[in-house]
Amino acid sequence: MTLIPPHDINIQTKMKFIIILLATLNLVHATELAQKTATISFQPISIDNLEPRTLATVAFDPLSLDTELTFYETPLASELFNTDHPPRSKYLRLGIYDVVNASWVSSTTLTSVENFAKGYSPTFLINFDTEGEIIGVSVKGYRIDAGETRDFGPKIRVAQMTKGPRPYLNRPVVLKEGKVEEIVPEKSFLQKYWWIILAAMMVLMSAKGDPE
Template sequence: MRVLTVLAALCASALAATSDFIDSTTVYIQQIDAISPPAPLADIKYNPSTLSAELVSFDAPEIEPESKLLRVGIYDVATSSWKSSTSITSVETFAKGYSPTLVLSLDAQGGVIGVSCKSGKIDAGQTRDFGPKIKVRKTVKGKLPELNKPVVLSPEGKVATPEPEKTLLQKYWWVGLAAVMLLMTAGGGSE
């Protein structure tokens, strides 16, 4: 009985581990200078809700020596067109001593809207985690601008000029009047 329970728990954890990544995509790369079709660069599995990703396969691009720039994105082979926005990167991104990082940009529904590629120099003492990396970013609603008060226009369409500020006497004349009345009505001492 216990063996069956342990076996069921192992199978459930194995299924949970394989179903963690629910979407997949293939990133393509194309040389800008040469007239060559886009070639697959990486197969990626990702989960849009947790923003986790796994690199299934990565094929280092074969680049012609005269090429300087590369286009990276999601390419549809059936229609021969780019499905996502593309980004341009230098050939040196994939040079020896650099570790490329592919950044998937997702929309609110989890679809890929763009791919970009950047790289970082590998430290000479670094012995692990120097291969290609994946980052997944989801678009979020941006911050609204903080606006000042609206400009008030007069009926003629001109900017209304503010009224000049009142003087101290114009503001507090009633306090002076109350003080004078108090002095006049106060009874004097009889001698």
């Protein structure tokens, strides 16, 4: 039986530790690469035609759809609308806005600024496509009960599009009685146009019978 010197055992232990550490770092790096960020913006609907502003920032994983709110700032109606603006028509356009190209890169929704008012807890619904990209954002404020003590900060819910069922082609049609519809064979050329041929033959025969 061969005994391994203690020095060699320490080297092997260190090598295993280094391998595990490198694998962990690679996993963390891959996770960071997979994560994406998006900025949720809002634009007041008013005659002032204000530019979209940042409402929140989210970090998400396109594969697992794990989404985290990394930044949020409550929009204040007093700073966005004039004092003479009708109180029941204070609306915001909501979506993902590209500042560089100055355009909305997702579908936009319309929401009342009252969803962010005091006494309400906003919940963001982020919609993803089948590839894990954000295609739309909406928000709804839920009234906070006075007796509750849980966290009233903004929350996130996610939803993803799914591929619909594809039609099955060339399948037999089932009738109401449960019988399979019989396939009617296509008519031949003679079966379709026999009456035209018959009429043509009658015209020819009558033409031959006419005296010159």
